[in-house]
Amino acid sequence: MYVAKDKIKLYKEKSCTTKKIELIWGDSVFLQEELGNKSTVKVKARGVPGYVKTADINKTALLEYYFIDVGQGDGVLIVTPDRKHIMIDGGYIRRKQLTKRNAADFIDWKFAKDYGKTKISLDVMMTSHNDEDHYGGLWDLLNKAEVKELDIMNIEVKEFYYAGINWMEKDGKRGLGPTDTTGDYWTLLPDTKAQLAKLLTPNNTGYQLQGQWKQFMECVTAATNNCERLSNVRNSNGYVPGFEPANGKVSIKVLAPIEEKLNAKPVLRKFKNGDAQNTNGHSLMLRFDYGKTKVLLTGDLNAQSQQHILDHYKTTNNLQELSSDITKACHHGSDDTSFEFLSHINAGVTIISSGDNEGHNHPRPTVVAASAITGFKNIKDDKVVTPKIYSTEISRSYKISHPDRLFIGKDEEEKKLTPSTKDIVMEFGSGDDKKRRPLWSSLVVTGMIYGLVNIRTDGDKILCATKSEVGDGWDIETFNSRF
Structure with missing residues (x-):
């Protein structure tokens, strides 16, 4: 089965109340139970289990x-x-x-x-x-x-x-x-x-x-x-x-x-x-x-x-x-x-x-x-x-944070990182580009959205989609072929 609309929600529960992730037109949807005449059905999509509305899926692959x-x-x-x-x-x-x-x-x-x-x-x-x-x-x-x-x-x-x-x-x-x-x-x-x-x-x-x-x-x-x-x-x-x-x-x-x-x-x-x-x-x-x-x-x-x-x-x-x-x-x-x-x-x-x-x-x-x-x-x-x-x-984005605490050893001794902890230094780079700087003042990439560009088509309509920089949604645009 496949997503039949530009965007749909994969829900946490059968009542379709809480969204887990957003799916886009043509995404593969794998049934986890018989479809029957149900209004919602248990599925797995993008490796995530959940529920979708049956009206939002069909058998048409793109x-x-x-x-x-x-x-x-x-x-x-x-x-x-x-x-x-x-x-x-x-x-x-x-x-x-x-x-x-x-x-x-x-x-x-x-x-x-x-x-x-x-x-x-x-x-x-x-x-x-x-x-x-x-x-x-x-x-x-x-x-x-x-x-x-x-x-x-x-x-x-x-x-x-x-x-x-x-x-x-x-x-x-x-x-x-x-x-x-x-x-x-x-x-x-x-x-x-x-x-x-x-x-x-x-x-x-x-x-x-x-x-x-x-x-x-x-x-x-x-x-x-x-x-x-x-x-x-x-x-x-x-x-x-x-x-x-x-x-x-x-x-x-x-x-x-x-x-x-x-x-x-x-x-x-x-x-x-x-x-x-x-x-x-x-x-x-x-x-x-x-x-x-x-x-x-x-x-x-x-x-x-x-x-x-x-x-x-x-x-x-x-x-x-x-x-x-x-x-x-x-x-x-x-x-x-x-x-x-x-x-x-x-x-x-x-x-x-x-x-x-x-x-x-x-x-x-x-x-x-x-x-x-x-x-x-x-x-x-x-x-x-x-x-x-x-x-x-351009579609790629990063979430950047400051280190706050350091946990050391098996006992996870906690050490708060402040300007006074300048003795904790990290080295990065390689060869002649190696540099050192205090960990407390360093920036760390804590999240990354890859700049994947999706194109989907049924042979006439074309959908373009990239991941939104905020949340787990998608930014989409659609148009029809001119040929």
């Missing part, structure tokens, strides 16, 4: 998008109406996160607490490209040395897809592999699990996968049933296998990378100005279509690659392929972005995934402004319906 707050990086879980789970990116590995949390922890919560499962089963796992702030959280799910920190250690991944560009090494030098004789195209693009596995050890190409990317791919090839490269032309005109267009189903179209042919072999354009322009520029660009709705995920595309994509779709007279109701902003809101590209997307909602203290000052003010200016304008009753801009960083 398409759910979870834009996970992973700090600097991306992490998106998509749950289809037929309950397929698609994980795209996951943020940095957990131990490099300020909060020591990434998408692996959210997936663990989703299956263990929300679903009450003892096994995580992902139908599809994808990494948009080979940068650690995207694949790290996926690695934590697959790495047996890290998964022990999760509640569920039994993890199944059926299919893995990636964009084709790999970190490689040859003769001790790190790069993205060989190019053609002109230096204009990347030529070593492993298509399959067998071809990837070949690059994990010395082979006749002279190239091997390199560094942490190699370690990640070792986990991928060991843990998944199938690994495959995606592009705009592979598998039935660029659809993700198993997600081709079908009535009432979710389809996933691969709009980029733009694959070209050289001597009858697949190649990708080599962009100027270094490896980062190429790893980011050849990110997977995916469009999810369901009913009337279109949602676009763009990885870390940059202005150079965006122009390449525009040129391709102009040539084929298909620029409308870029239009969407909702888009995930390219590269965490970087200003290395094409205004023309954003104009053709013309998104009703833009979601920016970014973190604190990451050195890039994402999202950039010009891109936030450009996302609004190029967004689809829908005004009703003198109020802006769209465009809307969401940010995981």
